[in-house]
Amino acid sequence: MSAAAPYLVEARALTKTFDTRRGLVDRLFQRRDYLVRALHAVDFGIRRGETLGLIGESGCGKSTLARVLVRLEEPSAGRIVFDGEDITAAPAADLKRLRRRMQIVFQDPYTSLNPRQSVETIVGLPLAIHRGLSRRAARDEIVAMLERVGLGAAHLNRFAHQFSGGQRQRIGIARALIVKPEFVVCDEPVSALDVSIQAQILELLAELRRELGLTFLFIGHNLSVVGYVSDRIAVMYLGELVEVGTAAEVLAAPRHPYTQGLIAAVPRVTGRGANARVRARGEPASPLRPPAGCHFHPRCPHAMELCRAQAPRLREIEPGRTVACHLYDQGPG
């Protein structure tokens, strides 16, 4: 790509494996398939001021990636670089400093807010932690933040259950933004909301991004929504990135067969193209037993012999577009 802003966030060969063994029995019988490879060698960068959309279906590792990136979860291998600094193994004291610069908005506004805390406490807590502000000293900032997200001083003493889903998500956004972070991970922030409310939140995020110059990782499963907010899109399948490119290009001309299947499956309000679809057959395999070779090959309409044997590597096939698929190999190997 041309001379663009430097990367604010980088994932380099990021891998996360979960051990699902529950206890003695599993160990005694030496179950083999106990390791879930939630992320495998995930590699990407997000430039300052950019919104990178991350698309994938349930269980593909999107949320794990979000949590690993902001170090809520420890990576098993690979590196996380934030603003040029390797934070993969940053100790707790550094993490506290870092978390003032990187925040997360969660999917479910019903479970991500403490039902026993008032809005003032919820939104004020990051200020207390990161700047040692007392509640009284913080109040003006809290009110200003609430007003910025479309709520106000009248809401300070209310509790989460007194709000609708859309309002709760506004509270979650206020909590994330009050410490003036540079990087915000939005993990399915509108998936639990009705469409008219979803649009309100999307517009709010767009305004805040413009005003505050935020850098976003926007995770979602709704392609229309992710495409709408993102500059670039990364598509994930069974813990691996399969395609990365500008949002407009990926949506208009997807290269990876999985991306093609995803886009073809989206029901269109225009109601056209419903019949002539390139469908991904079957269902994603279990991450406990990912297929050999390319993980997508059992569902892929173009699968070749090579795809069953060898996993394709993510590589640039045209400027600004990387794809992990043997269809774009120049020659064998």
Add this chain to the structure above:
Amino acid sequence: MNPRPSSADAGTPALSIRGLRTHFRTQSGLVKAVDGVDLDVAAGECLGVVGESGSGKSATFASVLGLVRPPGRIAGGSVRYFGRELVGLAPAEMRAIRGKEIAITLQDALTCLNPALRAGEQILETLRRHRGGEGGAALREEALRMLSLVGIPEPAARLKQYPHEFSGGMRQRVMIAIALACRPRLLIADEPTSALDVTIQAQVLELLAALRRELGMTLVLITHDLGVVAEQCERVAVMYAGQIVETGPTREVIDAPRHPYTRGLIASIPRLGETRRIRPIEGQVPDLVNLPDECRFLKRCPYARAACRTRVEMTGAGSGREVRCVRADELQEVPA
């Protein structure tokens, strides 16, 4: 494929709802979840019912099936199934219709299936109730056929598995198999794909469309996704705050919505590959407790006038369309 002889139903709607009102008594007051719904579903058609949370779309069809439980009750109105009145039917009579004539699939298959019963047992349960005269072996054969019909691989092995052993898409198929076990003439699918990923959603929708063609089934598709309606349904009914606000042929309603809520809904959806700005509907759905007798969209409507402060009825808008808006005719001229 349908064993039932086709009766002289031609012209009689599969479902005819008139003035349906379903109320829930709550601590904060009476919630009029369904408040005067009129709706016809022609035999063999696919009707989409669109609306957001609390619009009354699920409550309407729970009422149709007699599934409303206290503190809820049907406060008035009529529901006719091929001409036969269902409201006020004795529980035993309703049970004979439910499952056999009219079946429903619910959004969350995980909570709707019995976790302690094998999938096969849950299909057999329905078959035994309505086709108990046939032998056990014949019914098991039928259960097997239903599982393969909904596209579940290795159905014989799957019959013996419990719901937790199925993926979300497969569970939804099991629920559809149960609903279809007795070849209902009317299937109400309540958000059949909302919990599913998009590639699986496409497969389930394709399955429903194929079954509809093969079994000649009437389908009501309840959803919040206008894209799903656009691709699957000939007609659509848009619900808002317990009332239908617009009905008509899907294509026409989506291309030229007449009700300001329908307009707002369409303008607030990002479309794949289009960069046009979305326009959210401001405000929130009104509290359904003690609603005044006026247009329910009033407080969020950019076109509201004093005239909207009266009870608004559905009015014909030509070519099979109806709208609940006093300004529908003038707004036709206002670009969306």
